Amino acid sequence: MLRMFVSEAQNDWDLYFPRVQFAYCTLYHDSLGDTPFFSLYGRDPVPPLDLAFLNTKNEWKSNEVAEFRWKLYLSMRDTRRLVERQLLKAQDRNARRRPDQVAVEFNEGDAVWVYKFFRARRGKKKTKKLAFSWHDPYRVVGQLGENTYKIAIPNHSDRVVSVNVNRLKRFAGRWRRPFPNEVPPAWNSNLTLMTLAPSPMKTYLLPASSNA
Secondary structure, X not given: OHHHOOOOOOOOHHHHHHHHHHHHHOOOEOOOOEOHHHHHHOOOOOOHHHHHOOOOOOOOOHHHHHHHHHHHHHHHHHHHHHHHHHHHHHHHHHHHHHHHOOOOOOOOOOEEEEEOOOOOOOOOOXXXXXXXXXXXXXXXXXXXXXXXXXXXXXXXXXXXXXXXXXXXXXXXOOOOOOOOOOOOXXXXXXXXXXXXXXXXXXXXXXOOOOOO
């Protein structure tokens, strides 16, 4: 997930990591039967919108610590049992899916992404985990055997390269970063955090790509 947000230079990953981590941990996982956050802490997180609109409530008081600890223990115990059952179900489900796998086939002229193995260049501090491995779209110009296709790659020395089907993915359009590098028009040096604090959800602060 993180590689979809960082720049090609990979020097801004620390800006996106907390947001991506929160989004990942608060999404429902079919294998767990709940969110990773709830499975780990035994409670649901407080999302940013609840904080923005002060839609929070104090369920526990200082004199109810013992009751809170007991309820949290019961919640985490039940969650752990649920996760264990869900993981066993996921293993059985994956085992049943293997015989039903469908072979991927491409026709001549199809546009495909090609997976390129990461190679670190000397003097550039980049890591494989943040590198975007699917490149261009390229064209299928032929087939060699059952699992190998001939792909036209203009910037390659051979022009036409034989690629295994495991390194091919059907082209589905250009992707766009969900958080583009846009600065709202109203955001300037005259606005401070104190002036924005009373009304953090103003529409004029939304980027131009927003549908609001």
